[in-house]
Amino acid sequence: MHFTRMSSYDTAEVPVIVRGDGAYVWDAHGRKYLDALGGLFVSQLGHGRTDLAEAAAKQAAELAFFPLWSYAHPTAIELAAKLAGHAPGDLNRVFFTSGGGEAVESAWKLAKNYFKLVGKPMKHKVISRAIAYHGTTQGALSITGLPGLKAPFEPLVPSTFRVPNTNIYRAPAFLEGADGTVDPEVFGRWAADQIAVAIENEGPETVAAVFLEPVQNAGGCFPPPPGYFQRVREICDQYDVLLVSDEVICAYGRLGHMFGAERYGYQPDIITSAKGITSGYAPLGAMIASDRVYEPFAHGTETFLHGYTFGGHPVSTAVALKNFEIFEDEKVLEGVRENEGAFRGTLERLLDLPIVGDVRGDGYFYGIELVKDKATKETFDEDESERLLRGFLSKALYDAGLYCRADDRGDPVIQLSPPLICGQEHFDEMEQKLRAVLTEAAGLL
Ligand SMILES: Cc1ncc(COP(=O)(O)O)c(C=O)c1O
Numbered sequence: 001m002h003f004t005r006m007s008s009y010d011t012a013e014v015p016v017i018v019r020g021d022g023a024y025v026w027d028a029h030g031r032k033y034l035d036a037l038g039g040l041f042v043s044q045l046g047h048g049r050t051d052l053a054e055a056a057a058k059q060a061a062e063l064a065f066f067p068l069w070s071y072a073h074p075t076a077i078e079l080a081a082k083l084a085g086h087a088p089g090d091l092n093r094v095f096f097t098s099g100g101g102e103a104v105e106s107a108w109k110l111a112k113n114y115f116k117l118v119g120k121p122m123k124h125k126v127i128s129r130a131i132a133y134h135g136t137t138q139g140a141l142s143i144t145g146l147p148g149l150k151a152p153f154e155p156l157v158p159s160t161f162r163v164p165n166t167n168i169y170r171a172p173a174f175l176e177g178a179d180g181t182v183d184p185e186v187f188g189r190w191a192a193d194q195i196a197v198a199i200e201n202e203g204p205e206t207v208a209a210v211f212l213e214p215v216q217n218a219g220g221c222f223p224p225p226p227g228y229f230q231r232v233r234e235i236c237d238q239y240d241v242l243l244v245s246d247e248v249i250c251a252y253g254r255l256g257h258m259f260g261a262e263r264y265g266y267q268p269d270i271i272t273s274a275k276g277i278t279s280g281y282a283p284l285g286a287m288i289a290s291d292r293v294y295e296p297f298a299h300g301t302e303t304f305l306h307g308y309t310f311g312g313h314p315v316s317t318a319v320a321l322k323n324f325e326i327f328e329d330e331k332v333l334e335g336v337r338e339n340e341g342a343f344r345g346t347l348e349r350l351l352d353l354p355i356v357g358d359v360r361g362d363g364y365f366y367g368i369e370l371v372k373d374k375a376t377k378e379t380f381d382e383d384e385s386e387r388l389l390r391g392f393l394s395k396a397l398y399d400a401g402l403y404c405r406a407d408d409r410g411d412p413v414i415q416l417s418p419p420l421i422c423g424q425e426h427f428d429e430m431e432q433k434l435r436a437v438l439t440e441a442a443g444l445l
């Protein structure tokens with residue numbers, strides 16, 4: 001299995017999920033779970049939608065497969081136009097992949113290739129943030145900022161460098177004001193400026209791109225402080241570095257907008273996306289690039305020598321079109337924007353528990369950081385974290401009928417990313433189940 005300690009199933013039974021309906025899934029024993037992670041940040045419209053299944057079946061019957069290698073097919077064309085229409089500014093060029101890691105990989109290759117064509121061949125390096133996850137292929141893993149995930153596969157692709165992320169809960173003490181708090185704008189400015197420092201340290205003539213998620217997932221949902229992305233944009237313009245918005249999680253309604261960049265009002269040069277583009281009814285990813293980045297490829301014999309057999313698979317692009325038709329018909333994004341305050345408010349009730357240090361996120365995307373000591377923000381050591389997350393929480397939450405993720409790639413967090421169709425009754429159910437399990441967890445420490 002993927003990212004799984006195989007030995008943990010020497011004695012325990014592998015959970016087998018057999019069906020889903022709306023925000024719920026059922027296992028092989030008939031037990032019901034609230035899918036508070038949308039599968040894996042994927043299931044925007046929830047499970048069991050026959051309209052999406054029918055769109056897939058219809059396309060498979062009409063044209064099951066044709067590649068996008070010098071050919072096209074109607075649903076890829078229509079979907080590309082739709083994405084270009086929604087993407088901010090001049091992001092008008094769509095390159096389909098089979099998933100998120102491939103989109104990230106494609107974006108790095110595009111950035112390198114672009115700078116070679118515009119006469120800056122040394123620009124190839126990538127800056128990304130500490131603890132950020134960008135995928136598992138060797139390029140995407142190299143951009144990932146989680147040393148533990150990379151160690152078994154080193155040496156990876158050279159030329160990637162890390163800067164601090166936007167975890168204001170653990171902002172450096174030197175940014176604290178006289179009252180002991182950190183002004184989010186001061187923090188945002190500092191965090192963005194670290195990108196300029198990294199570019200200067202590496203030599204601006206060697207840096208091609210900065211890869212940032214709108215809200216960083218790994219570490220437990222770090223939204224951007226006010227002004228952060230505006231400052232990053234200035235820095236990228238100053239040094240001619242491409243800003244890649246990795247929206248594999250944050251696009252397609254997760255934050256109440258088609259794209260995270262739209263929510264926070266910044267203009268990327270490239271967006272990478274996947275997951276919710278089809279609500280999980282078929283695999284698909286999309287890299288969306290600006291006209292400026294596309295331009296050097298538009299002449300003579302130039303070719304982007306890159307592609308994937310299943311990138312823009314007809315069944316997947318047909319499903320994505322249906323997915324977006326439903327978004328419009330059922331006002332899904334409007335629903336997220338209307339309900340996100342209620343979601344936040346419901347989760348914030350958990351702050352009365354001593355083990356809950358922070359509740360953070362935006363839209364339908366939240367992280368709950370668990371701490372040993374709330375007053376000092378002391379976190380758990382490796383052993384405690386192992387016992388808490390793997391030894392207790394993951395199983396206890398699941399046994400309680402809540403599918404979500406207990407993650408300690410950074411400090412220990414619980415991650416929530418429910419289907420966008422969820423409402424107050426689901427928020428309450430999450431809060432109640434989390435409260436019961438976290439209360440028990442605190443008692444075990
Ligand atoms: C921000 C980000 N980028 C890239 C990826 C990789 O996507 P995939 O697993 O589809 O290759 C992920 C997956 O979770 C992600 O969250």
